[in-house]
Amino acid sequence: MESDSYRELSPFMSNMLSIGMITSWLPGGRTGIFGTLTIFLMGWLLEMGRSAYTWFSERWRFQYSLTAEFTEGDPAYDWVLAFLSKQQVWRRSWNFKISAKTLQRKNGVESTEISKGHNSENAEYVPTYQKPQLFRWNGYWVEVSKSTSMPSYDYQAERTVCTSTIYLTVYTRDVSAISALVEHARTEYMEVSHPHVIIHTSNRSYAPFYWNECKRKPRRSLESVILEAGVLDSLVSDVQEFLDMEDWYQTAGIPYRRGYLLHGPPGAGKTSTIYALAGELGLEIYSLSLASSSIDDSILAAAIACIPKRSIFLLEDIDCAFSRAEDLNSNTNNVPFGMYGSPTKCNVTLSGLLNILDGVASQEGVLFFATTNHIEDLDNALIRPGRIDKKIQYYHSARPQATALFKRFFPISHCAPESAKEGASDEEKASLVSSLAEDFADQIPEKIFTTAELQGFLLTCKFKPEKAVREAKEWAENTLKEKSELEEKKKAKKEKIQERRDKEEVEKLQSTLMKMNGLNSKPQRSDSVATKQPNGEETKTTEDSSKPIAEPSIARSRSRSPSSTQGSDNDSWTITESNIEQDPDRR
Numbered sequence: 127m128e129s130d131s132y133r134e135l136s137p138f139m140s141n142m143l144s145i146g147m148i149t150s151w152l153p154g155g156r157t158g159i160f161g162t163l164t165i166f167l168m169g170w171l172l173e174m175g176r177s178a179y180t181w182f183s184e185r186w187r188f189q190y191s192l193t194a195e196f197t198e199g200d201p202a203y204d205w206v207l208a209f210l211s212k213q214q215v216w217r218r219s220w221n222f223k224i225s226a227k228t229l230q231r232k233n234g235v236e237s238t239e240i241s242k243g244h245n246s247e248n249a250e251y252v253p254t255y256q257k258p259q260l261f262r263w264n265g266y267w268v269e270v271s272k273s274t275s276m277p278s279y280d281y282q283a284e285r286t287v288c289t290s291t292i293y294l295t296v297y298t299r300d301v302s303a304i305s306a307l308v309e310h311a312r313t314e315y316m317e318v319s320h321p322h323v324i325i326h327t328s329n330r331s332y333a334p335f336y337w338n339e340c341k342r343k344p345r346r347s348l349e350s351v352i353l354e355a356g357v358l359d360s361l362v363s364d365v366q367e368f369l370d371m372e373d374w375y376q377t378a379g380i381p382y383r384r385g386y387l388l389h390g391p392p393g394a395g396k397t398s399t400i401y402a403l404a405g406e407l408g409l410e411i412y413s414l415s416l417a418s419s420s421i422d423d424s425i426l427a428a429a430i431a432c433i434p435k436r437s438i439f440l441l442e443d444i445d446c447a448f449s450r451a452e453d454l455n456s457n458t459n460n461v462p463f464g465m466y467g468s469p470t471k472c473n474v475t476l477s478g479l480l481n482i483l484d485g486v487a488s489q490e491g492v493l494f495f496a497t498t499n500h501i502e503d504l505d506n507a508l509i510r511p512g513r514i515d516k517k518i519q520y521y522h523s524a525r526p527q528a529t530a531l532f533k534r535f536f537p538i539s540h541c542a543p544e545s546a547k548e549g550a551s552d553e554e555k556a557s558l559v560s561s562l563a564e565d566f567a568d569q570i571p572e573k574i575f576t577t578a579e580l581q582g583f584l585l586t587c588k589f590k591p592e593k594a595v596r597e598a599k600e601w602a603e604n605t606l607k608e609k610s611e612l613e614e615k616k617k618a619k620k621e622k623i624q625e626r627r628d629k630e631e632v633e634k635l636q637s638t639l640m641k642m643n644g645l646n647s648k649p650q651r652s653d654s655v656a657t658k659q660p661n662g663e664e665t666k667t668t669e670d671s672s673k674p675i676a677e678p679s680i681a682r683s684r685s686r687s688p689s690s691t692q693g694s695d696n697d698s699w700t701i702t703e704s705n706i707e708q709d710p711d712r713r
């Protein structure tokens with residue numbers, strides 16, 4: 127800074143000199159070298175004063191202030207944004223970034239405050255803090271400023287990205303002021319976030335990794351997730367116990383983390399459970415999909431390294447990563463992308479994931495949640511205790527779930543059954559809804575439909591419980607029919623694919639054997655002996671030229687893979703070279 131002032135001095139001096147020269151020759155100006163020198167001296171004194179002020183103020187600032195830096199992507203960045211919004215620093219802001227309100231978290235200021243009664247619910251006002259602003263907090267002067275990195279193009283996300291950094295300068299020598307401010311910011315952030323569940327995701331596929339997407343969803347109550355009795359309570363108390371027992375884990379020398387696997391049919395409520403749990407316990411979710419080809423072991427390790435303590439790390443549909451390889455290999459040529467057997471490729475290796483779960487790359491104090499529709503496809507090593515500590519199975523909807531869902535859809539506060547008598551009390555209406563719920567459950571075959579399917583049907587009968595009961599049977603029959611037709615189609619398609627695979631495999635093996643035969647017959651030709659005929663002509667004879675080339679037999683065998691704990695059978699093709707073996711010359 128000091129040297130900068132001196133560097134600035136020489137152009138300043140030459141400017142003063144030229145101004146002095148010009149003014150001295152203007153009409154009425156003081157002529158001569160004396161006038162020029164006076165102006166030059168005055169300018170020089172002013173500049174020296176300015177430099178001295180800068181020098182002293184910078185030294186003072188350096189010694190009596192502390193600056194904290196918060197970079198976008200780090201959770202503390204969000205805390206500080208929420209804190210600044212609460213401090214109303216934006217009231218002195220010159221710049222706002224305005225965008226349509228979406229689920230995306232942007233830490234905008236309260237729209238009602240900024241718009242003073244105008245309807246601005248649809249827009250989000252985010253102060254940019256591009257110019258430094260000073261405010262008082264807890265008896266300290268604090269200055270906020272922000273810088274944004276040069277834009278770079280993210281090829282994966284196909285858009286230009288910039289990273290912002292917020293600087294908070296607290297004018298004090300007390301370091302604890304900064305930590306108090308950060309803690310205060312975090313508490314306020316939790317308060318602001320309370321009505322929502324915050325879900326962080328990322329589409330960055332290169333270093334430095336950070337969770338660059340943040341969404342908020344309205345909190346979902348635990349009661350709204352309908353599961354078998356006791357399942358949710360036991361999960362919530364398990365998670366709560368884990369969060370309360372950090373000391374015990376440390377004393378016992380056990381890694382402080384816990385893994386949960388939620389498995390069962392799609393639409394049974396696995397994701398809903400995790401969101402409701404996060405809302406109940408005030409935890410943030412960091413979610414990744416291993417189905418994305420941009421994620422590899424190093425990205426996964428970096429991702430988990432940036433997750434703060436007491437958060438949920440969610441890997442959805444974990445089976446997509448390591449299983450179904452057979453399916454994927456089989457038919458990538460002819461099936462459109464996104465359909466059965468689509469060529470999605472996961473770059474995360476099983477050992478990479480195991481390392482993360484084992485703690486080599488994992489973060490202490492993080493709750494790991496994985497969901498899958500196919501637990502049978504998962505490697506046993508992945509789900510052994512220590513990596514997955516609690517497994518929860520989800521089922522198709524049973525009768526109690528169907529009735530509970532019906533009651534949740536038709537609360538008497540929102541709809542009165544048509545069949546209720548005029549002037550019926552709330553109790554009477556409630557008991558009527560309960561009996562309608564039983565009638566509804568009578569129409570629905572047990573453990574066939576998922577809760578999501580039942581929810582889809584009930585949505586077509588909003589505010590009309592009687593209609594739902596009337597139409598349930600027909601809906602169930604039609605849906606079952608559709609399902610079985612779909613299953614048939616899928617089966618036929620699978621068989622076709624399998625047939626084609628078999629054919630290709632046979633052709634491949636046959637051509638390999640033909641080649642082997644060709645190789646085997648070559649040395650025999652070289653064994654051919656040249657014999658001289660009495661007439662002097664040389665003739666070549668091959669030892670077994672008369673023997674027919676044996677056709678290999680190809681048979682399909684089923685072998686049980688020792689690594690497969692689920693006992694899945696592997697189809698494999700073997701070549702039975704019985705006829706080759708019988709013929710020692712062919713070896």
Ligand SMILES: Nc1ncnc2c1ncn2[C@@H]1O[C@H](COP(=O)(O)OP(=O)(O)OP(=O)(O)O)[C@@H](O)[C@H]1O
Pocket residue numbers: 350351352353391392393394395396397398399497498499577578579581
């Ligand atoms: N047990 C349940 N209780 C309440 N709602 C449910 C339940 N199961 C499913 N739903 C509803 O069905 C929809 C899908 O549920 P959700 O995403 O939780 O299922 P999932 O098991 O995670 O499915 P997938 O395996 O496909 O991810 C949500 O709208 C949710 O409200």
